Amino acid sequence: xxxxxxxxxxxxxxxxxxxxxxxxxxxxxxxxxxxxxxxxxxxxxxxxxxxxxxxxxxxxxxxxxxxxxxxxxxxxxxxxxxxxxxxxxxxxxxxxxxxxxxxxxxxxxxxxxxxxxxxxxxxxxxxxxxxxxxxxxxxxxxxxxxxxxxxxxxxxxxxxxxxxxxxxxxxxxxxxxxxxxxxxxxxxxxxxxxxxxxxxxxxxxxxxxxxxxxxxxxxxxxxxxxxxxxxxxxxxxxxxxxxxxxxxxxxxxxxxx
Numbered sequence: 001x002x003x004x005x006x007x008x009x010x011x012x013x014x015x016x017x018x019x020x021x022x023x024x025x026x027x028x029x030x031x032x033x034x035x036x037x038x039x040x041x042x043x044x045x046x047x048x049x050x051x052x053x054x055x056x057x058x059x060x061x062x063x064x065x066x067x068x069x070x071x072x073x074x075x076x077x078x079x080x081x082x083x084x085x086x087x088x089x090x091x092x093x094x095x096x097x098x099x100x101x102x103x104x105x106x107x108x109x110x111x112x113x114x115x116x117x118x119x120x121x122x123x124x125x126x127x128x129x130x131x132x133x134x135x136x137x138x139x140x141x142x143x144x145x146x147x148x149x150x151x152x153x154x155x156x157x158x159x160x161x162x163x164x165x166x167x168x169x170x171x172x173x174x175x176x177x178x179x180x181x182x183x184x185x186x187x188x189x190x191x192x193x194x195x196x197x198x199x200x201x202x203x204x205x206x207x208x209x210x211x212x213x214x215x216x217x218x219x220x221x222x223x224x225x226x227x228x229x230x231x232x233x234x235x236x237x238x239x240x241x242x243x244x245x246x247x248x249x250x251x252x253x254x255x256x257x
Contacts, residue, residue, distance in 0.1 A: 001209070003039040003078025008071055014057065014133040018101055019069060022055040023077065029053070031086030032109035033177075033200055033230040037208045039078030043067040047205045047225075049177075050082065051104035052111070057133070059101040083208050085230045087198055091172020093119040096138075097186055099159050099178025100126060105200060106177050107134045110141040121145075123166065125159030125182065128152045160185045168193040176200065176233070180255035184242025187233045197233035201241065202256075204248055214250070217241065 006023040013019055028036065030050045038056070039045040044064040051057040060069045071077075087109050094113055096106040103124050110120045120141040126132045129152040138144045145162045146154030155161050159182050168174065168190050176183045177200035187194055203215040203224040210226035217224060218240040222231065236242070244252045 001080050003037070003045075003080050006077050006079055008073050008075050008077065011071070011073060015131055017131075018057060018059050018133055020051060020055055020057045020104075021068065021071070022052075023079070025054055025079065028079070028082055030082035032112055033086035033105050033198075034082040034084050035229055036079050036081030036083065037205070038064075038068075039080070040064055040067045040071075041076070041078070045078075045080075047083075047208060049105040049200070049229075051108050053108075057101060057104035080208060084225055084228055087175055087200075087230050089113055089116065089118065089173070090196075091118070093170060093172050094121070095166065095168075095171040095174045096120065096122040096124075096141075097159065097174065097176045097178075098122070098124050099182040100131065101133070102178030102182075102200070103134055103138075104177075106175060107137050109175060110138065114141050121166070121171070123147070123159060123162045125149075125162070125178070126153075158182070158185065160189055163189060172196065173198065180242060180245070184236075184255070187236060188242070191237060194233040194237060198230050199233050199236060200230050201228050201236070203228075203245060206248075214246070214248070 006025045009024050010022040035047045035049050038048045046064045048056040058068050060066050098106045121143045122138045123145045125147040128150045147162045174197045205225050206212045206214045210223045215224040245255050247253050
């Protein structure tokens, strides 16, 4: 599939290192948790989650995302998608657990859930208060519990410390997105409830259409670009998740975050 051209209509500076980029396409109609392949002319094509029907929220962490940061309203991009499996809304009371820019697809999910009358609770973790994104957006959805690594806002420490304030039995479904070690920590602590957890997994994508195999997970062979990026947590308890991940060359490396 060739990228479809879109124009940037608005850029919102969420923090010094995170921006939300809104574009003019109404044709995509994504589900929360799905992703698109974003072509930055002359630089690269990279996968990005949707933070809304026509927007993505970007952290400047590499060459391609830094190139996105240099764009302005009116500039063009190429988009392919939406691709992959998104989150499935189940039940009438849900919990969102996110870390860093992983809060973005969960905010989109929360907006859709709230519109359908589903009760939403959110647990979000960040490095410090200056890194917090979408605070008001999550507060509008319902109860919000915040953690920061440096203790500058909310509960001091990791996201998992916020679990102590929550009863997993209260929720019909739990949705997780963020750094892999954070997600693994949550899944491992609440593994007795993994059957009702959905996790958004990040792996290296090349084609985005399930052909190249670069995003396959050991030992199941799950293609994250197709069978994911949202995967039931029970499928992640045994295998590479939280232990290692494969890079562009296929070699093993440590999980991020």
